Amino acid sequence: MLIVNAARGLVNFLSAPQYLVTVALVLLIVAINVRAIWTKRGGVVLGIGGVLFFALSYLDPNFNKVATLPDNVPIVGMIFLVGFFFWWAMHNAYENDRRIAEGRPTIEGEDSAQKVFSWPDLVYVELICLVVVMAVMIVWSIFLKAPLEEPANPTDSPNPSKAPWYFLGLQEILVYYDPWMAGVVLPSLIIVGLMAIPYIDTNPKGNGYFTFKERRYEITIFLVGFLVLWCILIVLGTFLRGPNWNFFGPYEFWDINKLVPLNNINLSEIIWIKIFKTGMPGFWLFREIFGLALVVLYMGLLPPILAKTVLRRFYEKMGIVRYLIGVNLALIMLALPIKMYLRWIFNLKYIVNIPEASFNI
Amino acid sequence: MSTPQKRAIRPSREAPSTEVLEDGVTRRSTFKWMTIAWVGFAAATGAGLTASLRFLFPNVLFEPPTRFKAGDPSTYAFGVDERWKAKYRVWIVRNSDSMYAIFARCTHLGCTPNWLQAQNKFKCPCHGSGYYMSGVNFEGPTPRPMERVEIEVSTDDGQLVVDTAVRYIYERGQWSDPKAFVKMA
Incomplete structure (x- = not known):
């Protein structure tokens, strides 16, 4: 025990x-x-x-x-x-x-050297798959209920409120990012980025x-x-x-009163109050200047620096347009774990926090 | 030497409009029908979209009025009162010297938070944002405090009157507006 x-x-x-x-x-x-x-x-x-x-x-x-x-x-x-x-x-x-x-x-090269007929070989396999999938779905729907619940009510959010399973990754991103970033910008960039892969990665090896x-x-x-x-x-x-x-371990009881301290602070608060020991400046551009500078450095200055150093080989192979698009997409992808770690280690809420314009990074 | 069929499809420089592609179909008639088809398609899609927009303006709205009487101030005990949350989506909070009404909508992504008495905070079930009793955010991803709504004491019967359509936003300094709270004697 x-x-x-x-x-x-x-x-x-x-x-x-x-x-x-x-x-x-x-x-x-x-x-x-x-x-x-x-x-x-x-x-x-x-x-x-x-x-x-x-x-x-x-x-x-x-x-x-x-x-x-x-x-x-x-x-x-x-x-x-x-x-x-x-x-x-x-x-x-x-x-x-x-x-x-x-x-x-x-393996695939050997495979495609042999030929079979689509009728009956392929069509039979498809038929069997169809029957098996239908049987599984029917049994599944009988044993695992998907009940209708009461009409939706905006004042009553279930606790926890969960998105459909395929969106739970996005919901997790929303814990670390502003809704505009995690709900609109990042999902769009995921789709655009996936579509851009064949244009960025033109290496013909591995085709098929x-x-x-x-x-x-x-x-x-x-x-x-x-x-x-x-x-x-x-x-x-x-x-x-x-x-x-709240986070619960797989063997932990889902206690509605579990107390997890999640006090978060913005980068601007860390810099102005903790480091400079002055009050927060009133004007948002001045207040968020350090966060904005960090974002500009990350997205704008890091790719050229990498091109000259670590990723020199890729820069020379890909050319400037492909390289910049590819590296920027990769940096945005990496921004997710970076923001997660900043939250976990420094309790950082937002690098840039401009509620005046509903803009947060 | 190419076959007659192949030569027929190849564009010709001399007389493009009269060239017969096959069975009396000319280049010009193809374009004519294509234009009619696309215009028709665009018109049908546009009409369908326009008709869909009509759904944004329903004839009847099954929503409670935004302005309501919330009972006598003396019926409210110290702390957060949840009696109007289900119907009007507001909490009425009483502290030592004033009363105010918080609109129960998380400013992160719009879920309805829960009041956790034991921890003395509002907590959103969707992404874990937390707010103090004042509605000011302190944990989770939410970028700003919850909004307060208009609250006043009626001059005829002394009851509280709350209007959820009028919002007071902390960052704009509106929480000190005279109608954003009720002063308690």
């Missing part, structure tokens, strides 16, 4: 947003470079480990209550599906890298086959964005955010 409680305490501790995101980032970057994880044996160990973790966790009443909610069951499925396809892509990528090193054709070695940086950036800054945030929002949008 002592060991079980210690394990529970450890998982609860590590699930706090600041540790979860940090651990996920470090694990991801280490794991994609460790070949043993992406072998068949590694996949089996990971799969069994995941199933065992969930099977044991369901024995905990608090975990069970949250994880068996009809709303949350698909997220358990999502964890395993995303995990499987991540492993599968990396498995094939490592296999292809080995084949390319040996001068042999890739899995590979890791040939596009190491591109894949790492994508996985950080997709797995850590999207999927992990969805999992966090689904299982670990309880009443009053």
Whole structure:
């Protein structure tokens, strides 16, 4: 019992947003470079480990209550599906890298050399998929209820109020950013940025086959964005955010009166009151000048500096337009974890806070 | 030597408008029909959008009036009173020397916060923004305090009158307006 409680305490501790995101980032970057994880044996160990973790966790009443909610069951499925396809892509990528090193054709190259008929081979598979998916959906809808609730009432927000699961990542971003940023600017940039990928990354390698070695940086950036800054945030929002949008560990009771000190201050308050020990200037442009300068430095000055130093190779390969767009998109993506860490470490609310103009960063 | 069919589709410099593409279809007639089709499509879409805009102006609004009588000031105890939250979305707060009404809308993204008596604060269930009893924000992502609404004592019967349509915003210094609070003797 002592060991079980210690394990529970450890998982609860590590699930706090600041540790979860940090651990996920470090694990991801280490794991994609460790070949043993992406072998068949590694996949089996990971799969069994995941199933065992969930099977044991369901024995905990608090975990069970949250994880068996009809709303949350698909997220358990999502964890395993995303995990499987991540492993599968990396498995094939490592296999292809080995084949390319040996001068042999890739898996996909071998595959497309063989031909099958679309009728009946493909159409039969599609038919079977259709029937299976329909059967699963019917059984699912019978056993997991999606009840109609009372008419919407603006004065009665459920506690916690959760967005649909696919927006829980955005809802988590909203904890750190202003609604205009997290609700409008960042989602638009995610979509625009994803559409811009083929124009920014013109490397023809990896077209039509899995590979890791040939596009190491591109894949790492994508996985950080997709797995850590999207999927992990969805999992966090689904299982670990309880009443009053407080954090609750997976084995923690959802206590509506849990007291979490979340006092936040703006950068302008830190600078004017704590460092200069003067009052806040009245005029907003003067008050926020340091925050605005930081943002301008980050977005405007950092890309040219990087072009001359760390990212020189990319700058020379991509050309100035592609480089600037790509680096700015990457910097905006990185701004999310940066803002998260600033909140966790310094209780920083906004770098720029201009309520006079409803503009906050 | 190319086939006759291929030559027919190739644009010709000499007489583009009369060139027959196939079965009596000319370049000009193609453009004519395309224009009619696009104009028709745009007109139909525009009409549909215009009709949709009508829904923004409903004939009947099932909303309570914004101005209401909130009872005698003496019926309010010290602290936050939630009796009008469900119907009018306001809290009426009484402190040692005044009463004021807070509009129950989080200034982060518009959810309705809850009053947590035990912790003496308002807390939003959507992203965890927190406010003091005064409505001033102190935790979570919200950038500014909640808004107060007009409150006054009626001259005929001494009851409180609250109007949720009139807002008083802290950053603009409006909380000291005479109608933003009621002075208690």
